[in-house]
Amino acid sequence: MPTPTLDETLENPLALDNQVCFALAIASRNVIALYRPILEPLGLTHPQYLVLLALWDESPRTLKGLSHTLCLEPATLSPLLKRLEATGYVQRQRRPNDERTLDITLTVRGEALRQVAETIPPRVVAALNVPVEDLITLRDALHRVIAATS
Numbered sequence: 001m002p003t004p005t006l007d008e009t010l011e012n013p014l015a016l017d018n019q020v021c022f023a024l025a026i027a028s029r030n031v032i033a034l035y036r037p038i039l040e041p042l043g044l045t046h047p048q049y050l051v052l053l054a055l056w057d058e059s060p061r062t063l064k065g066l067s068h069t070l071c072l073e074p075a076t077l078s079p080l081l082k083r084l085e086a087t088g089y090v091q092r093q094r095r096p097n098d099e100r101t102l103d104i105t106l107t108v109r110g111e112a113l114r115q116v117a118e119t120i121p122p123r124v125v126a127a128l129n130v131p132v133e134d135l136i137t138l139r140d141a142l143h144r145v146i147a148a149t150s
Helices: 020-042 046-057 063-070 074-086 108-117 120-128 132-149
Strands: 090-095 098-106
Touching: 020 046, 020 108, 020 120, 046 063, 046 074, 046 090, 046 098, 046 108, 063 074, 063 098, 074 090, 120 132
Parallel strands: none
Antiparallel strands: 090 098
């Protein structure tokens, strides 16, 4: 049996509520807004939090590697890193043997922040009030969308 087309599945394929892009945009904005009051006392924005998450996975990282991991252009990432360096969470340093490579390393303060950050995901899950299994299914589906659009 052939898979139904979008036109066959949806009564009105142009209805706003039927648009994946609309649902993704609103969901993204709303979920990121949940992080704001949690991250604000730490002096972090959501993009800075994402940088720290990547560095807690692996530090040091090169600017190029971090840019690739976060799907951000180096020109977008550099100001985030400068602000994180100003707060004492990361250190940026050129490699002595290759001036073109910029290494990003967590500081002791940045490493210590990880313990506080471990409380963030459960707080967000509680605020969403959605079963964890549903969030895992959603995350996996979003990773498939990301892979399909990359």
